[in-house]
Amino acid sequence: MSFIDLPADRPDLPQVTLPSCVPALVPAYRERLAALHDVARVRMYDDSITDGREFLRRIEGADLAVIAGFHIADDVLRELSGHVRCLVFSGTGIASFVNVPLAHSLGVTMCNAERYGDASVAEHAIALLFEIARGVGHQNASLHAGRWFDEGGMLQLQGLTIGLVGFGGVGRAVARIADGIGMRVKVWCRHPDREPLAEFHAEPAASLDDLFAGCDVVSLHLALNEATRGMIGAHELDMLRPGSILINTARAEIIAPGALVERLRRGDIHAGVDVYDHEPLAPDDPILALPNVVTTPHTAWKTVRALDNVAVQNADTIRAFLAGSPEHVVD
Template sequence: MRPRIVCPSADGGLARLFAEPALRDRLAALGEVVIADDVPDEATLVERVARADVVLLTTHLPDDALRAGAGRLRLVAFSGTGAESYVSLPLARELGVTVTNVVRYGDQAVAELTLGLLLAAARDLPAADRAVRAGRWTGWLGRELAGSTAAVVGFGGIGRAVARMLDALGMRVLVWDRTVDPAALAAVHGTPCTLREAFGADVVSLHLPLCAETRGIVTPELLDLLPAGSILVNSARGELVEPGALARRLARGDVRAALDVFDPEPLAADDPLLSVPGTVLSPHLGFRTPQALGRMAAGAVACVEAYLDGAPVNVVT
């Protein structure tokens, strides 16, 4: 019997890409295809997953839905990198369900947004925009980045792309990661550093994946090392920062932060990050370009093809 391949929710906007002819034809060659055109309630989501052999996942998968698929569901192909934030990997292993993800699809998109956030914070562009719209033509001092020091914390694909951009701006690049490729480091004229040294830089840009070892890795003690006038950029995961620690540090008013990710998302109306000084905020836009989303959807389909061909790729462990 041909497998039933289901994208159970249109949440996130990727379902429409799976429904486009090129990708739908590739999926149809593998089995029966059902692509949702709505965002279902949880009961309907559970029902749809229970009738699937393969799930193309674009949003959070509740444990109840994963359990409902037990015995039939074989593969959850997550359309992104941080699968552990959207599906319980321990439960999937317990139920014998393989989980795959898509990597490197958004390196350039996230790196470009990171640079945009940094430039916006360095010159306080959001405030400048508001001032012009309000009829105020009052300038204020920003800062040049060339000649200052930037620390890239996490040196995977996105971190390397950001480091190349910072090097091109004329910044001195420091790099911290658990392992650092010497050739990649040399390509950005980078210097390895300790994590404490990284937080002494003029700019700190976070690019670590979220896992047990990195959750809360940015502690109040590290944030206390940020020098006056420095900028922290986070386009990776909000959970990298210990809860509440960044808002407390920003409340002192001597450092800035440019953030595309938060914990939780979306921000609550009373979240202190909305009221502390020195912030530039965007709603998790890093990967949201047509090019990156296209690579993401195609990568998820490739994971389904490889799994059903008996040679799984990008299995999340």
């Protein structure tokens, strides 16, 4: 572990602390947070921790804290609220990392990063889809093992129907790619906007049930909140017809606990999954024992551009908050 502490000679400036960092974000944060030296004292730790007491020790005296992958327990949140005025998150799904209603009740402002990785996550969703359809990774492994891949039955995506659950920035980016490769696009969202639907030659699904029952591919693109937590359950998953594919690069908690594994165990559908209820994923997690799922370790957003976008937006958010004009506030 090491940390930067800039500027050390300005005790008059407010303190901004990054107490724990996702390794992939370290280079971007080193550059972008250091640029705040004229408006704040910046203390940045470059390792990743899980212990709440160590977290509190590191943010002692901080006015703002940047949260990059750390899960804040309620007792930790109550203690830090005595001096931390703002929590700045390195992403959008903050409900996975902090008790949002409790933070509001304690008077802690929360800001997130928005639209920083729409294209990156969308490309990853399509990459999972292509891997399931064409098995490029499997074919590559076969050749490197000295086996000539001579299997048929691969899936052509052109002409298939992809159903998008949610149509925000990532959903629209997926629609753009899917439309480009000749897929038919259907969309379910609470407040459909006809103009972007037309832009991607997409059509609204009559209902969520209609989308799950009528699409070859279903891809989830919802934010996690109390309205979406567990909204996809056994009922919806049962409607997936044999041979269909489910992609989840959003949040695991959108699917009811255990429901996806149970559905996959029937063996008649495939899934591409980048997010999990508990991360890092345990080596004995049942989803890893299933042959009909492609898994990646929550890396959909981790492109160089997206990582820098997070750091830039977080730094801008800190400047705005200290100037009295908070941006990207989570309400």
